[in-house]
Amino acid sequence: MTQAQLQETANIPALSEEPGIRKWQDYFTFNTDHKVIGIQYLVTTFIFYCIGGVLADLVRTELRTPEVDFVTPEVYNSLFTLHATIMIFLWIVPAGAGFANFLIPLMIGAKDMAFPRLNAVAFWMIPPSGLLLIASLVVGDAPDAGWTSYPPLSLVTGQVGEGIWIMSVLLLGTSSILGAINFLVTLLRMRIPGMGFNQMPLFCWAMFATSALTLVSTPVLAAGLILLAFDLLAGTTFFNPTGGGDPVVYQHMFWFYSHPAVYIMILPFFGAISEVIPVHSRKPVFGYKAIAYSSLAISFLGLIVWAHHMFTSGIPGWLRMFFMITTMIIAVPTGIKIFSWLATMWGGKIRLNSAMLFAMGFVGTFVIGGISGVMLAAVPFDIHVHDTYFVVAHLHYVLFGGSVLGIYAAIYHWFPKMTGRMLNEFWGKVHFGLTIVGLNMTFLPMHKLGMMGMNRRVAQYDPKFTFLNEICTIGAYILAVSTFPFIFNAIWSWLYGEKAGNNPWRALTLEWMTTSPPAIENFDKTPVLATGPYDYGLEKAKEGVPLSDPDPVLSAGPNSVLRAEPDPAVAANPEDRK
């Protein structure tokens, strides 16, 4: 079946009217449909994002003044520990898995993931571990040794909170290992015939690289945490120096996962951005293979850079040089991606809708995080700024300016597919504007704070830094406000939004060749590829008649996706309807 025929069968009313199980209750069951699980992931993680965001604003409120006057120092430490843990383990990492769950089977023409039940198990580990973590805050003994939980500090702070933290992170790590196995097997075994690796959408490539990385690195964190739990609860001294243990070994084990984790957090959204930019620029992605293989390069190099987090702890001098070089080299594949995206936009017909704006915001802010990352790799400079607000600024430019903007771009792009309705563009743009202003206002001044001498994880600081902290705090409040238009937009549009049709962006990847939202088991019959994922502007894709054509031909042509829009109530290209 060609994409064209597929599109037509997708339009058969019996399928499109009520595409299978789509009662709201389904989202609260142990459902094994990858689309339900994907949305469960996304909604759950977004709730945790809001909780993590509230914690961040409490942290920033404390930092408005140089004195400790809002919360006690113990509570302050718990706030930033939980903020980081939630944002990393309960928002960005699983949000990537959420998109992958929803998109991978659709993109490769599969009916579901390779292991649907395992998929459900992976998801259902997340809510309990999240609740566990938040419960620690309620019972009054929250973890407060930072999300890195370095011993010996983590062994001398509250035992209950630390134990809960270890348990929770272990569960979340297990969840992501299970997810990674599932993505790998699905990508390797379930592509439709005719889709080689080089015909896969770039998001699939990115998830392939991410899953491989997860599978190699996460078990090491689990091992480290189990040993830490022994130290904490059973009195062993693997990491406890008073019994001859070595705290630096913990740092190695922790960062062997946690640096790759940064790539686990950013690679899926590199993939998402590679989908969003060509569609909304109406151009083939520039350098498909370069983008695809650079994901693999990042995944591999990501495994050999961890010790740059330890330049100031206990590693030999020459080893610092080794890790400096590997860390710097990662900038090369990352640079390839950025330049390829720019070249994709260059000369295109860019639709500046919310998805595209967030994608461009991603490129523009991520590059700042990338540049400061190269600076941090340079050992002499890293020695100066390690453990300061410069690092805080860098990681937020990567993880907020990168991952979170990537998540938003992906949501605006795939929301029509997930729900069958469009998000409101006006509120989308308000959301974008507030986010960009808030993000830069919060994190840009932190570069200077760090270099001038403000260390991180402190509740009190030198009064000379008050002004810049004030700006950061106001920025953080703007960021908090920026989520409201999005939340209301998402809820309202899901219920009452403009109907999207099956392919509102006229995209060419397979997920757009079925109903929105897709029926159970996705495709009526196994799809057959007629075009590559990004053949915009090519002859075979040009055969399609423009939307304004008064007499759309519904049969021939591989890209009849473009023609199958007879219903004016359905927004084919919302901008054109206005």
Place this chain on the structure above:
Amino acid sequence: MKIPSSIWTLLIGIVLTLVSLWYGQNHGLLPTAASDEAVLVDGLFNTMMVVSTGIFLLVEGILIYSAIRYRKRSGDNEDGPPVEGNVPLEILWTAIPAIIVIGISVYSFDVYNEIGGFDPHAIHEAPITGQSMSMSMPGAAFAKRAGTALAATLNDTPPSTEPNLNQEKSDEAMQDPATAAVRNADQIPQKRNAPGVGVVSPTIGPSPENVGKPAQLLVNVTGLQYAWLFTYPDSGITTGEMHVPIGREVQINMTANDVIHAFWVPEFRLKQDAIPGRQSEIRFTPRTAGDYTLICAELCGPYHGAMRTQVVVETPEAFDKWVQEQLVASREEPLSQAVAVNPTNLSPDEFLAPYTKDMGIQPETLNQVQTAHHH
């Protein structure tokens, strides 16, 4: 008149370069450079800043230009040109970042060498003494702690003829009674070095011209929740704020009594973790007089933010005067009696008596340990 695009590219390139060069020198993002090392680090940072500014302006420029120039006009539903790639261009933009990072790596390597990051011979310098051998027996320190039988089997490296560098440095520092009074080295076993990529004492050593020479001033720094303690073995002073003279190379030996701390003076651009069970060293040369803040940079507990103290960089004369004042002040304290005793004349158990008594260890136990060790 239409200006050709190559001229435009050239002009934009020149402007971009000039702006980057200017901003790289005038960013005002760093505090005073108060040590010789800081000047070198600043040079590296300024260079990176020039390159970064260029890349930043280039990327943001292309983004904004594309958003304006190539945005979809209303009514235009055509696709853009199907450009799928351009191999020479892709090679170019792979090669340029690669060359840039190699350049920055080489520069960083050079600065790192200049500030004394490489000190490959440090491991062989410390002499092996009978006393340090006996003190490196971990049994004495382990004996008191619960659950240590398991710990000992898990953590002991096999007997080795290699010296235990951490133990030697710790012993050396503990020769100073003032340091011994503030450190708990007897309670925390020192990590044994492993060959190759093993445990090391983290170091920023002497700058290349000072290799092989001892530092002109030695300060033992001890980090504990939430204070820094400074002891000066040359003069026996103990203080809570650090004074250092301009132009004399200072060596800091540090460790921590409880959790990991990190010694950071932003104006020196130097940072080093102080890790319990390890002895870290940094050497630097102060150059600009002033009062600076020493900050603990590694999360060490709720009052981590309050773990700050003053570092006073002053002229050698002012420094010597300060030392004299401190000596006069400390003479009124009982510590002066300890200073009068030369610890090298004592047997190990005599020397350890004040500490072993607190731990409930009898001299006989120590002797047994020693005997067992020799067999």
